[in-house]
Amino acid sequence: MQTIGYAAHAEKADLAPLSFERRELRANDVAMEILFCGVCHSDLHQARNDWGGAVYPLVPGHEIIGRITAIGSDVTRHKVGDYGAVGCVVDSCMECDQCARGEEIFCRHDVTQTYNSPDRVTQENSKGGYSKHIVVRDHFVLHVPETLDVAKAAPLLCAGLTSYVPLRMWQVGPGSRVGVIGLGGLGHMAVKLAKAMKAEVTVISRTDSKKQDALTLGADTLLVSSDEAAMASAASSFDLIIDTVPVKHDINPYIALLDVEGVLNIVGQIGPLPEVMTPGLIMGRRKIAGSPVGGMAETQEMLDFCGKHNILPDVEMIRMDEINTAFDRMEQADVRYRFVIDMASLSI
Template sequence: MQTPLFAIAASFFIGKANSGTSLRRRIIERMAILMVLFSGALATQALAQDAPVHTKGYAVFSKEGKFVPYEFDRHAVGDNDVLIDILYAGICHSDLHHAWEDWRQETYPMVPGHEIVGRVAQAGSKVTKFKVGDYAGVGCLVNSCGECASCKKGEEQYCNNRVLTYASEDIYHGNEITKGGYSNNIVVSDRFAVKVPQSARLERVAPLLCAGITTYSPLKLTHVKKGDKVAVAGFGGLGHMAVQYAVALGAEVTVFDIMESKRHDALDMGVARYVNVNNPDEMKGLENTFRVVLSTIPAKYDPAMYLKMTAIDGDMVVLGLPSRANMSNVELSTLVWSARRKIYGSQIGGIRETQEMIDYSVANDIYPRVEVIPIQKLDEAYQKVSAGEVKYRYVIDIATLSETAQAR
């Protein structure tokens, strides 16, 4: 066990002087020794700051695997980095697609999670944006080149050299594979952390970092305003956020979903109409109606049905992405017969817009409806998300990691 420096100092100054040694000389000599000791302590501290950050979390080791406790190291906190102690992490539907290898070949072990909120525990020497104790959020990105046209426009999500929060090769840190927010901390460049107001409802903030910005961004891009007719296809994690933003902007909102059990919630959020697509009578007379259609559907569906409902010169924006096995297609003939209706995709938003979204959401009390769960229930939560049984976002209480058995 190491002796504390203050104890050493005390022994030096209160110890009995040797015979014939003046008090003044003894103090000078021992002050010199203390300076050497403290210099060594400072050097040790500097080395510790350059050390990897040990992390505890939950990971899957194969597409068929279950979540298990897992310990690993993150890269050291650099001059422009912040270390964030994670408090809450949301479960996004895309987490399932990655963990279950639905979209592409993946690298395991995988620690998902790109809806993250926590408290700054350490800030690099050049960081001015945050101080220790601030609340901070991390979304789907943790780095980009900072030099391309997209980065300079504040649209880092379209950078060819972007780094995703998990399951992504980090070319800026030795090609390590990033690991996400199902863990107790994260190290990230301060450019990719957003400030979270102290007044925010922290347990409901995390999903804003993906579900929030993914729906906020296209509504801003299409300049949705009061009186516009907006359709939201799919009323889940993304859809219920799109509804809240569109209603707040003054739009007349119609929701399309397959579950009757969600009708009351949609109406309670201020929608003008709820359409159960399994009821043919409710689907009548909607062609050429909506200036903007946001499709948040993560399952197989017919995009042409919603494109026909889009008004001439209107926009259909695709946000939800099914698995490869359930991927939808649009025939060229559909585009011709639905002329002058734009259909395109959208990915989250840049960091500047994400900060705008966080500030707007907190100021206007716009949050996801969440169920907070312990991290030990990840597998159960994934099954319910897949079945569409969650209302409307699961959020992991990272404090429950302390209840976890020994990690792999």
């Protein structure tokens, strides 16, 4: 299938148009016309090879909403004309212990990511959602609840899921005290999801400039982390803190905010952190944890939860040819709270 997308052609280059072929359908494949694709901070990191391992040309995009245009002969879960959703993973071995328990992202035999990852059959590098069409193994295509606005739903596939996983993993529910560090793409979804789970939610930020935004999103209050008195007063007051900060930062002040057996769950920074002092962990039986996105069953659960509670990210719609400006703005945190590309702006 001939298609077109936008790709990084080199480490420091702007994204530019790329024509390429999508594979022919296998028996267990679904073909989709992509309608909307979210812009994730990891797209920027991968395109610029910040983490290493980028293979060019690299077509980013792993927050995908599309319409199914064809299905393989063995596919029964989807039909032509349905909306479909694709997140960060498009294939796995489906045989190891992790795949068997619905945690395909931890596949023992290397998960195939939506882009910049070798196809299990051909070894060709995968290309993501900044494109007009995509072909994905049926198991990794999710159903989109009818109640969700498809124009806004794409960021749920990464930002939404990344925030949902720790909330479920640490059993957040009525009465849970949840802190959210950072109010960006991940943080604003964590606030919305935690409130829907009936938790008490506090946004933790260096200044009070985002207080009204936090309250509008549903948070109960905002804690200023640079205010030593306020931080001291908040000691031992959280069951779970979700840390969405995407750069190296000191987590020690946040450990003191955890109650006994509380958890600081990191979902933002991929890389080094400063030295961690252990007395607060040991004396309070506190935990530092991390989590990525979830498996397919949990992803569908998250979409259904958002459909039930009408939870959607706050988005700014852009054209495909505005992606380089969007990347620059994202580096400056100049977006509330997620860019979504309208793929109607991309023509073959």
